[in-house]
Amino acid sequence: MRFDVVSIFPEYLAPLDLSLIGKARTEGLLELAVHDLRSYTADRHRTVDDTPYGGGAGMVMKPEPWAQALTDIAVASPVAEGAKPTLIVPSPAGEVFNQQLAYQLAEEQHLVFACGRYEGIDERVLEWAADQYTVRPVSLGDYVLNGGEVAVLAMVEAIGRLIPGVVGNPESLIEESHSDGLLEYPVYTKPSSWRERDVPDVLLSGNHGKIAKFRKELQLRRTAERRPDLIDALDVSNVSKAEKNVLWELGYAVVDGKAVRRGDA
Numbered sequence: 001m002r003f004d005v006v007s008i009f010p011e012y013l014a015p016l017d018l019s020l021i022g023k024a025r026t027e028g029l030l031e032l033a034v035h036d037l038r039s040y041t042a043d044r045h046r047t048v049d050d051t052p053y054g055g056g057a058g059m060v061m062k063p064e065p066w067a068q069a070l071t072d073i074a075v076a077s078p079v080a081e082g083a084k085p086t087l088i089v090p091s092p093a094g095e096v097f098n099q100q101l102a103y104q105l106a107e108e109q110h111l112v113f114a115c116g117r118y119e120g121i122d123e124r125v126l127e128w129a130a131d132q133y134t135v136r137p138v139s140l141g142d143y144v145l146n147g148g149e150v151a152v153l154a155m156v157e158a159i160g161r162l163i164p165g166v167v168g169n170p171e172s173l174i175e176e177s178h179s180d181g182l183l184e185y186p187v188y189t190k191p192s193s194w195r196e197r198d199v200p201d202v203l204l205s206g207n208h209g210k211i212a213k214f215r216k217e218l219q220l221r222r223t224a225e226r227r228p229d230l231i232d233a234l235d236v237s238n239v240s241k242a243e244k245n246v247l248w249e250l251g252y253a254v255v256d257g258k259a260v261r262r263g264d265a
């Protein structure tokens with residue numbers, strides 16, 4: 001898999017040399033290059049922005065440097081016949097990034113990230129790029145960052161760790177938060193008693209059936225409390241009797257494979 005990132009602050013992406021993603025690059029599990037948008041300008045001042053048509057605050061990124069960069073990058077790394085590379089445009093106005101999208105993007109051959117700054121990139125770039133790329137504006141969530149770079153760090157890490165071999169123990173991918181639509185259960189390590197707080201007994205019992213049941217119940221409780229939106233989205237058509245009881249206790253009834261808040265039903 002190949003990643004290209006275009007930014008006016010290429011140094012901002014330096015953390016991608018480190019840790020799991022850095023190691024995966026060294027080992028050849030993924031290729032990643034960062035490009036300075038200014039190297040695709042043609043004027044003496046290497047201008048990347050200008051004032052917005054129609055007025056308003058801030059500056060807009062000029063289209064031509066983006067066209068030069070995106071053409072160069074697509075030509076340099078051709079994908080299979082009939083396929084297109086994906087152009088991710090980080091933007092608070094995009095679809096929301098989540099684990100499901102991370103899994104989907106981890107299947108791609110070539111991802112290109114276009115980091116906007118200022119008020120964003122001239123909209124015509126996104127229309128024009130659709131000939132060469134599958135264009136996807138993507139947001140991390142409902143808040144505003146100064147530019148796409150921090151979002152790209154998050155997305156490359158979330159996607160990169162799903163590439164086979166990048167995470168040492170693939171079991172840890174299966175058990176983590178969001179992989180089953182629920183938040184992860186709480187974890188504990190030694191000592192079993194610490195500052196008058198004891199690890200739940202069942203975790204010391206060695207009874208793996210009981211432990212799995214206990215953890216699933218805590219996942220449901222935690223998710224209902226912190227992220228009720230995830231409970232609403234859950235497919236509970238194959239839920240066990242015990243889990244149904246937990247959901248009931250948390251205020252949900254199971255109706256047509258969905259957990260619905262009792263009283264709303």
Ligand code: 6GU
Binds near residue numbers: 089090141145146151
């Ligand atoms: Cl992807 N970009 C920017 N600039 N702000 C954001 C974001 C992305 N996601 C949330 N806020």
